[in-house]
Amino acid sequence: MSPGLIYALAGALLFVLGATGVIVLANLLRKILAFNLLGSGAFLVLVGLAQRDGGTDPLPQAMVLTGIVVAVAATALALALLRRLHRLTGQTRLPDEKEHG
């Protein structure tokens, strides 16, 4: 089994772990962390699977760099919103909206 494939498999597991976390965890900070896990998983699959046969491939590397920056930006925004929410309501979890306003 080539190292690339191992990375990809690990990535797959991380992704699922993260996804589950975002759904199951209630605390928003944990949700955000879980999302980062999910993202990293996807990146690992991208680079790993593409280079499973040993050779290096600059494309996925470049794409992952892009992806990482996007993830950083998104995380920052999420944290900002969380801080705002905490400042306004003192909550760190989402209110369960009623189905009708």
Next chain:
Amino acid sequence: MSAFARFATVLLAALFATTLVAAMFNLGAPTVDLPGAVAAQLTHSGVAHPVAAVLLNFRGYDTLLEVAVLLLALLGILGVSHDDGVTTPTPPGEPVLQALARMAVPFMILTAGYLLWVGAHRPGGAFQAGVVLAAAVVLLNLARVLPAWTRPGLLLRLGWVSGFLIFLAVAAALISQGHLLQYPPAWAGALILLIEVGLTISIGLIMSGLFLLLTERQTSP
């Protein structure tokens, strides 16, 4: 979330994970050989490093949009972190830390410059450089040398968008070549460097902003 729902979710996740893993084994070789294509065109890309070539030339359009993503995050944060007068008094930073920071920052800037320059032919480039710059700014803030940013002035905004606007201007100007971001091989290197410099500064400031706009409003030391 009910216990049953949790259980069901986890179960589904496990199921999905196994299928995903199973799907990854015994895949044939990729049908299209892009690394080859990249290598073949590298000489016309204006940079020596394939990843840099992809980032700034072959898929430079992605990078342009990615800078927009950074700006968007910044805008979002500005939208919610407007100064509501709430300030939390914090102890002044320790003199040792401050001295250390003051010493470290010049080296960090130097490193950033190096990363920027080396990016053309080795791993590195605007993002790495920008992040190091940001780290320097954050360090200064943690050491209470630099106060948090409350309401950004024109200069700061200029710093934030200049990199993006330069990139945009170049992209637009290059349409004269026939296509968006179509570098004439002769000029590619120079133009890419120009973009990289702009991006380094802007990304550094944006990244710092992501932090300095989020830190507690401080009574400046």
Next chain:
Amino acid sequence: MTLNQALPLAVLASSLLPGLIIFMLAEQRVGMRTTLNLLGAITKLILVGVLLAGVHAGESYGFRYAVLPGLDLVFKADALALLFITLSAVLWLLTTVYAIGYLEGSPQRSRFFGFFSLCVTATMGIAMAGNLFTFFIFYELLTLSTYALVVHRGTPAAIRGGTVYLGYTLAGGALLLAGVAWLHSLLGQVEFTHGGVMAALGPEYAPQLRMIFLLLIAGVGVKAALVPLHGWLPQAMVAPAPVSALLHAVAVVKAGVFGMARIIYEVYGVEFAQSLDLLTPLALVAAITILWGSLRALTQDDLKRRLAYSTISQVAYIVLGLALFGPLGMIGALVHLVHQGIMKITLFFCAGNYAETLGTHKVSEMNGVGRRMPATTLAFSVAALGMMGAPFTAGAISKVWLSDGAQAADMGWAIWVLTASALLNAVYFLPILYRAWFRRAALAWPDEKILALGRRETDWLLLLPPVITAATVLAAGIYADSKWSPLYWAQLIAQSEYLLP
């Protein structure tokens, strides 16, 4: 665009444009609004006159316009269309005059007359629709614009009535749409044609076609107020009198019946419909409606509600006529489509006059109105007698042709239904006339308006229309055989539908 293409559009525009302008008018600009209304109505009459002459001389008027690839709006002003157009155009003018008097000084008149003109436009569109798609579009437009008029007063009662009306008509519209689209998927784009358009389809389609017929008839049946789809009509009587008069005696219910005529004669073709034995069940439904309407009318004390149930029963006469296989029945139906309109609108005008002038809404309050308002009551009596089918009135003509039609189609029972209904009509109209003429009036009317000129029984704007229509009721009865009479025109149409020489 040739003149023959432009005329149908002009007929639509003559009410649409004034309507749109009126919406924009400020409330207090009464003069401007009145001018626009009358101008539109008169222009329309002139245009209709041109069309009548043209069609009679064998001209054909039509216009088509592509909405989607393979889907056209088609207008054509043929004989059948003109029968309905002429009726609506004439009555629109009279009702406009009436409404101007009736609504004097009441709020939101710009909105009222705006929607009123839209309704007429929709009716014209229904009449001139050249295919089911076009018909459906204007059919729904009519629903929406009438809703606005039903709820016009904005009282909780009005809103409730409007909601019921909407519930029935939108549901009906949905059924109609399903039927229209289904047919479209079988036949592609087809226009109304004499003798129908089903020839292309083989016998294996019979079950589908029966289903579609059911959908279509149920769809238009709602507006035609066939039992059991009639529930909205009495509810809609909360509307101001002019609305009840024009829309719920003429435009809306007639739109339903007119749709049936198009569907039976020009989509299915009467022979084909007969061969699928669709007509007899329809005739039965009509018969039930006739009797049910008359029976319910007996028990209503509120005058407008009594008239509403009488409408339900009278409109079913037309459906019955359409469902009777044979030209005589059709002639009876078409001629009654006109006659019933004239008679019923007269009755509603008069009911409105009583309510406006004396505040009497109930039959039990009508003792002696004949002395207080002779002209109005005379008009009322003429129309009521017409409804019973008394000689020398338009009603008589309809009755004769309908029963002959029943005879010819050897549906003897239909004749009994008609006779029974005539008796019932007498039972619920004669007492009113008796009270009006021969009972002594109560000391004071519920809510009498003392008019400036004491000797006049009511505002002439309110008096003129019913008197004219009542006169027409007699004229249509006495001069039925003359050229240009509704009867003559109906015979013209029946000839073309049955492809007679």
Next chain:
Amino acid sequence: MADVRFDPLPWLILLPLAWAGLSFLLGPGRGARLALAGLSVQLALALLLAAQLLSGGAQIHAVGGWGAPLGIDLLADGLAAVMLLFTQAVALPLAAYARVYFADDPHGRATHAYFWPLLGFLLAAMNALYLSADVFNLYVTLELIGLAAVGLVAAGGGGSQVAAALRYLLVSLVASGAYLLGVALLYGVYGTVSIATLTPLISAQAPLAVGLAAALMAVALMAKTALFPFHFWLPPAHGGAPVPVSALLSALVVKASFYLMLRLWLGLFAPLSVPLAWLPGLLGVAAIVWGSIQAIRARRLKMLVAWSTVAQMGYLFLIFPLLAPHGVALQAGVMQALSHGLAKAAMFTSVGVLLRATQRDSVDALAGAAARLPITLFAFALAGMTLMGLPPSGGFLAKWLLLEAGLRQGQWVWPVAGIIGGLLAAVYVFRVLRQALLLAPPSSQFHPVPRSLEWIAFGLAGASVLLGLRGVEIMALLAVGGRS
């Protein structure tokens, strides 16, 4: 190799990016004029593009001059051109509305300090998405749209609004992540992210990984389009945001992910998607029923409109089971997307006027509005006509096309769902109209509202109806070649 004729494709993306950046430079609350000027030019460009397509067929623009698979391609076919035209045409009046609306905003500057740059980035991202022919580039545009939308929802909001934004952000991020994993799998198997290169490679016998990729991407896009059961994030976000933002999100943003789903479903994954076609349709039916019921029950006016968006999104997915053989279903979907966009923009803008006038976000507060704000009520009613699918309106044409497609293929379930949905829509639309038509209680007083707001709402509503009188050109444009 410079083209002879002017090529609007890149400018449709660069222009909004440019005015977004510049208006940010100008500072908080600035940049409205810039945006309006930019949008007008964009609209002209979109029209030019449509004209070019009608005469010359689909257009490809190879960014960087490399061409796929090495570079990124922009592709404009009929579908893309229609969506571009629609987006600019709706965004321009909404921008004009926002300018007036924010000008006399009681809540002060914070709500719209950065509205204009955010709007610019949002539109640039949507145009980029419509034009992109590269699954990874599409991922970036999706993220752009998500972040811009969230930024707009959150701006200067109170607790519930920020919570809604956060929920929206998380859903959008997880969805993007799933989409990215799909891209990763595709690249792993085929070594390219160019749709044009991928399409011929994918067959019904494609490895499991490709199937997974398709599933991941489809689910991601359904979540972003708020298709039932992924709808939960939409009502609080669209119901909580400032009115101009709600209008933008409901009218335009949700259409972007729907468009992408349509693209992939018809093009890239066509060999795999056919057997599962009934699934989106079924979810669509559920969305119609559930969304309508909630709209009928809603007490707040904005919530009612937001829930109606959930229901209307359902219609869009009714076409998936019918897509394969006939172009008619696609026409139905596009017609529905356009008319709903216009109608929903009109509805939110008119609701904005009502909110300003009554100073309350509640259906019950509307009594007497018909007499006081006739233009706005007309706008709401006309928009309602379109949502109910009553003739003559774009919504009606959409319903008609759906009926035609369904009946031709003997699949009558979907059209019937459409018809029933129309009746349900009538219930909540007339719930509002009924209340507004009531005579005003003496206590109620209405605050003055700028006339221009009323007229913009009316214009949008009128457009959504007029669309139903002339669909020929749009369908001609839609038919211009390309991937679908």
